Amino acid sequence: MGGINTRRQVELTHEDVHAGEYGTRAQCLPEPWMCEVFHLDGSLRDIRVLDVTRVEWIAVLERLRVVADETEVEHPYPRLDSVRPAFADLFRIWADESEDQGTSFAFRARFGAVWFFALPCDEEEIEFSVWPEDVLDGAGVSAVLRFLVEVATASQRPALLTAEVVRYDPGLRTLLSHDPVTGRTSHI
Template structure:
């Protein structure tokens, strides 16, 4: 499955089976565990921090605005700046929405070539998702690991990379985690 390169190192490659706007793209993930974590299975991966409040949500998004290569916000609230709303006002407006109104907003951050996006639906769990098709190589994996560390650091809690689910279940596998207290990042 892998091919040796000039240095004798085996590089595991995966061919994307889909043709998107960029055509068929070749993936080269340099470590076997990366192939397991970022396996193209048609689903997203989620980065989450559990048991948070709006204060942590705001801190994480403010921090991402400062360190990401690019951020974007889309929201339906006419009284807020349409391009760069104050995040405290944005989260308070969102949290004050009557239950069942169905309005939310999107926050996106780009690290390298990988976009991470949140559609907040729960005040108590930070969740960002990413498309596996954006993780093409070691640089893409490095972007995911950096994002995980930045989110954990800003939220002051362990950040988890998991498979895609609507709500976290403590029994589900953690693919990668970062503990900001110890500085340790671990993977499956």
């Protein structure tokens, strides 16, 4: 499985946590201590991808629609399909609205028993949140790891799990990360 590097991070290989394109099950059951990152302070945890464009957002949402156990979309745009709108259309309409209208859309994806949700408010930062109480055991951590890998892979950028904040700060501690270039998922 993974080894421990000199920075005292546990690294898991991509194959250990990724369910893959062909539906193979994840091979690794995370260590129980990994649940601790979700209960340090009881706040939401955010999964972020930085420095993105609408293209990466759409790629991530389309990928999640395919691989998640269940997805839901809510939006206020009557001219779009109410259940399965095209993400390119959602972003186009959303971006064309004036900022004072305050409308957006919501996207939720379920992996196992864990729900991840996004309320896009910034095209330059993908952000999903997860409730700590949904991540109680190894199966919950596996769901988070799989989600992290799917988001990073679809965006082709590192995905970071952090405590909840309104806007990412480079000084913010990263709890888990996945780099799609190296295929490594790190627990810090």
